Every structure is written in C-alpha cells, then in structure tokens.
Amino acid sequence: MDFTYDDEQTALRDAVRGLVGKAYADYEQRRRATKEDPGFDEKLWTQMAEMGLLGLPFSEDDGGVGAGPVEIGIVCRELGRVLAPEPYLSSVVLAGGLVSAVGTPEQRQELLGALSGGESVLAFAHDEPGHRWSAEAHDVTADASGALTGTKDGVLHGARADVLVVSAVLPDGGTGLFLVTGDALASVERSGYPTFDGGRAARITFDATAATPLGAAAADVTTSIATVQDITRIMAANEALGAMQTQLRATTEYLKSRKQFGVTLNTFQALTFRAADMYTSVELTHSMVDWATMVVAAGDPAQVADAAARAGLQVSRAGRHVGQEAIQLHGGIAMTAEYNVGTFTAHLTALDHLLGDAGHHLRALDARLGDHGVIDPLDRAATA
Amino acid sequence: MQLALTEDDQAFREEMRTFFTTTFPEEIRRTVEEGRELTREQIVESQQALNAAGLAVPHWPEEWGGRGWSELKRHIWHEEMQAASVPVPLAFNASMIGPVIAQFGTQEQKEKFLPKTANLDIWWSQGFSEPDAGSDLAGLRTTAVLDGDDWVVNGQKTWTTLGQYGDWIFTLVRTDPEVKKQAGISMLLIDMTSPGVEVRPIELIDGGHEVNEVWFTDVRVPGENLVGEVNSGWTQAKFLLGNERVGVAPVGATKRVLARAKELGASILADDPLLRARVVELENELLALELTALRVAAHSAGAEPHPASSVLKLKGTELQQAVSELVVDLGGPATLASGEGDATLEWYRRSTPTYLNLRKASIYGGSNEIQRQIISRNILGL
Ligand SMILES: Cc1cc2nc3c(=O)[nH]c(=O)nc-3n(C[C@H](O)[C@H](O)[C@H](O)COP(=O)(O)OP(=O)(O)OC[C@H]3O[C@@H](n4cnc5c(N)ncnc54)[C@H](O)[C@@H]3O)c2cc1C
Numbered sequence A: 001m002d003f004t005y006d007d008e009q010t011a012l013r014d015a016v017r018g019l020v021g022k023a024y025a026d027y028e029q030r031r032r033a034t035k036e037d038p039g040f041d042e043k044l045w046t047q048m049a050e051m052g053l054l055g056l057p058f059s060e061d062d063g064g065v066g067a068g069p070v071e072i073g074i075v076c077r078e079l080g081r082v083l084a085p086e087p088y089l090s091s092v093v094l095a096g097g098l099v100s101a102v103g104t105p106e107q108r109q110e111l112l113g114a115l116s117g118g119e120s121v122l123a124f125a126h127d128e129p130g131h132r133w134s135a136e137a138h139d140v141t142a143d144a145s146g147a148l149t150g151t152k153d154g155v156l157h158g159a160r161a162d163v164l165v166v167s168a169v170l171p172d173g174g175t176g177l178f179l180v181t182g183d184a185l186a187s188v189e190r191s192g193y194p195t196f197d198g199g200r201a202a203r204i205t206f207d208a209t210a211a212t213p214l215g216a217a218a219a220d221v222t223t224s225i226a227t228v229q230d231i232t233r234i235m236a237a238n239e240a241l242g243a244m245q246t247q248l249r250a251t252t253e254y255l256k257s258r259k260q261f262g263v264t265l266n267t268f269q270a271l272t273f274r275a276a277d278m279y280t281s282v283e284l285t286h287s288m289v290d291w292a293t294m295v296v297a298a299g300d301p302a303q304v305a306d307a308a309a310r311a312g313l314q315v316s317r318a319g320r321h322v323g324q325e326a327i328q329l330h331g332g333i334a335m336t337a338e339y340n341v342g343t344f345t346a347h348l349t350a351l352d353h354l355l356g357d358a359g360h361h362l363r364a365l366d367a368r369l370g371d372h373g374v375i376d377p378l379d380r381a382a383t384a
Numbered sequence B: 001m002q003l004a005l006t007e008d009d010q011a012f013r014e015e016m017r018t019f020f021t022t023t024f025p026e027e028i029r030r031t032v033e034e035g036r037e038l039t040r041e042q043i044v045e046s047q048q049a050l051n052a053a054g055l056a057v058p059h060w061p062e063e064w065g066g067r068g069w070s071e072l073k074r075h076i077w078h079e080e081m082q083a084a085s086v087p088v089p090l091a092f093n094a095s096m097i098g099p100v101i102a103q104f105g106t107q108e109q110k111e112k113f114l115p116k117t118a119n120l121d122i123w124w125s126q127g128f129s130e131p132d133a134g135s136d137l138a139g140l141r142t143t144a145v146l147d148g149d150d151w152v153v154n155g156q157k158t159w160t161t162l163g164q165y166g167d168w169i170f171t172l173v174r175t176d177p178e179v180k181k182q183a184g185i186s187m188l189l190i191d192m193t194s195p196g197v198e199v200r201p202i203e204l205i206d207g208g209h210e211v212n213e214v215w216f217t218d219v220r221v222p223g224e225n226l227v228g229e230v231n232s233g234w235t236q237a238k239f240l241l242g243n244e245r246v247g248v249a250p251v252g253a254t255k256r257v258l259a260r261a262k263e264l265g266a267s268i269l270a271d272d273p274l275l276r277a278r279v280v281e282l283e284n285e286l287l288a289l290e291l292t293a294l295r296v297a298a299h300s301a302g303a304e305p306h307p308a309s310s311v312l313k314l315k316g317t318e319l320q321q322a323v324s325e326l327v328v329d330l331g332g333p334a335t336l337a338s339g340e341g342d343a344t345l346e347w348y349r350r351s352t353p354t355y356l357n358l359r360k361a362s363i364y365g366g367s368n369e370i371q372r373q374i375i376s377r378n379i380l381g382l
Helices: A007-023 A027-035 A042-050 A069-082 A088-102 A105-116 A182-187 A222-257 A269-298 A301-335 A340-354 A358-367 B007-023 B026-033 B040-052 B071-083 B091-104 B107-118 B233-245 B251-264 B266-271 B273-299 B309-336 B343-362 B368-379
Strands: A122-125 A148-156 A163-169 A175-180 A189-194 A200-209 B124-127 B143-147 B150-161 B168-174 B185-191 B197-203 B209-222
Touching: A007 A042, A007 A069, A069 A088, A069 A222, A069 A269, A088 A105, A088 A122, A088 A148, A088 A163, A088 A222, A122 A148, A148 A163, A175 A222, A222 A269, A222 A301, A222 A340, A269 A301, A269 B273, A269 B309, A269 B368, A301 A340, A301 A358, A301 B273, A358 B273, B007 B071, B026 B040, B071 B251, B071 B273, B091 B107, B091 B124, B091 B168, B091 B185, B091 B233, B124 B150, B143 B168, B150 B168, B150 B185, B150 B197, B168 B233, B185 B209, B185 B233, B251 B266, B251 B273, B251 B309, B251 B343, B266 B273, B266 B309, B273 B309, B309 B343, B309 B368
Parallel strands: A122 A163, B124 B168
Antiparallel strands: A148 A200, A163 A175, A189 A200, B143 B150, B150 B209, B168 B185, B197 B209
C-alpha cells in the first residue's frame, strides 16, 4: 500500500505537464483557445494523441495503450492544474469509456482507434432537460428500428463531436446506447454554446434520427452507464484536485506579494489561517482522490460506486471552499476575466454539477448507511 | 500507487487484530467501548499487557523495546488498537518522555527510567504549562537554581493531566533568566514524592478531576536528573512536542464511537434524515482523514514527515469533537437523564460530559490555532 507514483507514472506526469502545462502556462493562451469554436486547441489535441494520452484507457486491441486509472488520473490532474479546455474527460473518459464498455469488437476498434489517434472527437449525449444526474434516459426514445426522438441538453462538446453516443429509452423499457454518425449526424439539429467556464456544450434534438445500437441491439445498459459515470466522477475529481492545487498555490503567492497598509498580506493572521484551512481541504481531498482512483484499479463496480460518491462529496465540499476562498483572498482582481483565479472557481463549479454535487452523493451514501459499521478503506483491494 | 497491503503488512494487521481482540483483557475493552472512565489500575494493567507482548513502545529505539517497524506498521498497530477499544499506551510515557530520554538522556537515565517507563511502573506527568505560559510555552517562569549538586526548584505548573497519579514529572524550568527566553530553559525530571511538591486538583466543566496544579517550593532535585545540557531544554521540548503531534489524530477511536452511535441510535436515525446526513458527512471526513494518515505513514520512510501530517492534529480533533457533538444531539432529552438505566441510556448520559471534556482536544498538544500557524508558516511559507 502506498500513495506514491512509480517511476513510469512520474515520467508520464512530467511529460503531460511539459506538454499541457507549457501550452497553457500563460493564461492568455487559454483565453484565446476558449474564445473561438471549438473552444480548445485542435493542434494540442493532436499532440496529446501523438503522446498516446487519448488512447490511455483503451486496450491495445482497440487501438489504445491499455494503461490504468492512475495514469488517466494523472492526465486529468495535469489538465486541471492549467484549466486546459481539451475535451479529455467528456470525449475520452466518458464517451470513450462507454464505447469501450459496451461496444462490439468492431465498434471498439473503429471508434476508439480514431479517438486515440486524435481523428475523432466523441460526445455522450445523455442529459435531458428536467432531469438530474441519472444513469438512465428519460424522454429521448428509440423506436423498434433504432430511430431516436427527443432532446438532449448540456452535451459537452456536442456541436464539435464527430460521433455522438446517445442514450435512449428502449421500446421495451430500459436504457440503450446508440451511435449517431455521418449523414444521420448531419441531419441532427445541434446548437452549441459556450459554458460559463469557457467550455462548450450543446442542445441536440433528434427527430426519428437513424442510429446504430452500440453493442448488442436492444440491450439495457444502465449499469454500464452508471459504472462509466462513476469512473468519470473519479477522473473529474482528479481534474478538480489539480485545479484546487493551483488555486492554493496562487493564493499563497498572492498573500506573499500583495501589499496593503504598507505590508504584505501574509502579515495578517486572519488571512494566513484561511490559507491554512485551504491547505487542509486540499490535502484531505488529495488523499481521497488518490484512494478512489486506486479503487477503480481494483475494479469491483459496487466499490467504485461507493468510492465515486465519497470522492464526489469530498471534492464538492472542498472545491467550493477552496474556490470561494481563493477569490476572497485575492480581492477584486479575482473578479476579472483576465485573471485566472475566478475562472478556476468557475470550472470547479462546472465539475461539481457535471455528474452530481454533494447533495446527490450524500443521498447515495445515506441509502447505504446501514450496510456498514465502520468504513475500512483497505478492504477495497485484494492482498498484493 | 498501490491500494493493497503487501502480504506481510496484511499478515501483520491480522496478527494485531487477533491479539487485541482475543488476548488483551476483555474487561478493559468493554469499559472503553461503553465510554466509561478507566481507573488508574486499569490503565496500568492495560499498558503492562501491551508491554508484555512487545506492543507498548514499538516506536522507541530497538535497544529499549522498540520494534523497528515501518511507519505503516506503526499506523496499523495504532489503528487496530483503537478499533478494538484497547486504550493506547499512556502518552506521557510512551510518546513524550520515553523518546526524549532515549534520545537525549545519559546511559544511567536510560537504564533507570526506560524499562519502567515502558511498563508504566513509573507514571509520568507533563509539567510544561504555567498560568502565564500556554501557547507561548517559552514564557515559563518556574526556576531552578544550582545549589551544590542539586537544583532547587520554585514555581507553579498547571493543567497537569492525571498529576494525581504521577510518580514522576518531567518539567521545563528556567535556569538562566538573563538570556533570550528560549535559551534559558532546561528539562528536569522530578520525583513527585520529593518534599515541597504539592498537587492540587482542578475541577473541569465535565465535573471530572483530570487536571491539576503542581506547586514547587524549594524542591531539591539531584543534578543527575537534568536531561541533556543545561539550557538546552528548548531543543528537547521541541523534539517532544513534535512527537506529541504524531498519532494525535484518533481516527480509529473516533470511527468506533461513530459506529456505536449508529448502532445505538438506529431508530432515531431511521426517522431523521438531517441527522443521517451528518453521519454520512462525518464518515466521509473521517475516511479522508484516515487516508491522509495512511498517505503520511506510507510516504515518510524514516525521513522528514510528510507535510500533510500537520493536518492530522487539526482535522483529527475537529472530527473527534464533531462526533461527540453528534452523539449528544442523537441522545437529545436522554442526555439529561441520570441514575440507573440500560446501556443505551447510560451512554447518552455520559455523552454531554464527554462532549464538554473533548473541547480540550483543540486546545492542548499545540492548539489548533498553533497548528494553523505551523501550516501557514512552515508549509505555505506565509
Ligand atoms: C484538559 C487539558 C489538559 C492539559 N494537560 C497538560 C499537561 O498534562 N501538561 C502540560 O504541560 N500542559 C497541559 N495542558 C496545557 C495546554 O498545553 C495549554 O492549555 C495550551 O498550550 C494552550 O495554552 P493556554 O491554555 O494558556 O491558552 P492560550 O495560549 O492563552 O491561548 C488562548 C487562545 O488563544 C489562541 N492563541 C494563542 N496564541 C496564539 C497565536 N500566536 N495565534 C493565534 N491564536 C493564538 C489559542 O489557540 C487559544 O485559542 C492541558 C490543557 C488542557 C485544557
């Protein structure tokens, strides 16, 4: 049992930091990238593909690299540190994860090969207006021929995507997954818009749109969706941790350099104590996120669900604490768009609402409260 | 990164669990589990049972009973002990003065004190704080003046925990009033049966007698009872206080209390979603803390402690207090009852005194404000 990266993981982290960290070291670059569609840097996306990052989660047979959750977490954390807008979480972890979990061998090879190579961006069209954080589809339906009807909204990178993975209610009930590509995709009404954190999402309307079942036809895959969502929650937690670490660092630096009343702000204990509390939040979150990431590696879906809820609750609480304090301790400058502190808080807020906030996780954990006496974090893994 | 324990650590964990739950005196574990107060005899019996099994001072140098365990093994030992309701070894002996004597003491001092300290044949008290020297410990005024081979000690210590049981007291005394305050302090070991030592009880808000004032009037202390060099006491104090903070996050014990609260309060919780939400939040925060303790333990291979270790005292005591508060709230009107009752009622009756008593946790051992100071200065460089 240890919480330290091995040599290869450290090398991966340094390489990702070198690429992504350099690309967005200057916050102006991020602002430029998010100003125009598609809201990220296609060239950097290609470089990430060349480095093998886009294929990390997928097996070599499917054109990927076959790495584990710790490695994927490393990428997410580095993206979070600089607020990189590339659609790693939505396209690779979430949509790619679904293809990997549910697709036929042919679908996996074709879609994941192209995704890994940076040639194709995937999006998961799932959320529907009026519903919160569910593994099921509600109002978007598939008929017997597989044609889709209904509206999805908040689909991350839904307008840019080359392939849509769509969830829909099956004729006999349950939720199935479908692929919308090519001509069918061209006939779909997609209205993309920028999100408050500089990201991109879309409202997508299907009207008897032709679609191909992902995996076996008419199969209810709700549990697979739930598990991929849980894994995405944990990877989003890695991204959020990276963002919180940057906010703490920025705040600490600012307190040391900003002068008011003729002295630097760190002269005031009321402020340094708040920074100490931010540190506490970040470190506790770090421990929880590392743990949850390792639970994914151990693989049992029920335990992954539990770890996702626990990490989600911790990240939601800590993200709000750290994000809000970072702005307050920076004062007015943090309110400006050209300074990055506030945007980090915006992104933490977006991550918080992407797959379930604290209240959502609290309810899930409450439902299982009677199942255990004490929590043993080490019982999630077999003996090494 | 690797979640699973190695086979060796897993076997070690089983071994600890088995010893604590099957060999260790059952009656003492019951007392702890039910939240009743341990007698002096029980505390001594408990530590002697641990010591006989080589489990009282595993973190000491091996020569004096240490086990040369990894930090992770020590963590496992500590957690399993608490999970099984086994009282941890008396901190004054095992975590405070023992390691100091082993590090700074003379060979005679080591031979005279260490075996008896490990076995709790000597009960140590901590005589650091004074009425005007709390967080600012270096402001202490109790003096020791050399007279022949002896030191003559005058002054007053306060907050001396369980001083009524103390055989010996380790003290910080001012041996040079002329220099900068940290530079004029020495550490003296004082036999509490010496003439001129007087222990006076202080009653606390929970009604209990746990702390005392200790007065020294012309107490003669043999020169051989000085630890380290004259005026080097601040070095030893810092070493001791550093150790004091390690293992102060009582995660295992707090988890156990929360689990018991869930068990005894099941019917109340079933009807109260807000209380249940508090339980979930606390369980989650305790998990984050436990993982942080594991992360620190698995990280610091003998060298510098992981910086996150400062979080342990701060958050550990906050959660310990929050759980005690939850228990009181679960009990509600039952906490006001007194007299005879079943186990559940008795538990609730003790809950408010416990809650009040635990307010101390964020004050002593370096108050939580002092911990924030350490984090902001030493870790964040503010
Ligand atoms: C139940 C109990 C048992 C104890 N047992 C022992 C014992 O066995 N032996 C022993 O030697 N001592 C013992 N202590 C003493 C304990 O270590 C002190 O109480 C502690 O160091 C705090 O000192 P103080 O009480 O004088 O508070 P003060 O130092 O006067 O502090 C008052 C408040 O101000 C805050 N404060 C102080 N300085 C700062 C600062 N620089 N920045 C921000 N905030 C600050 C404190 O955190 C606290 O909230 C015990 C205390 C208690 C309550």
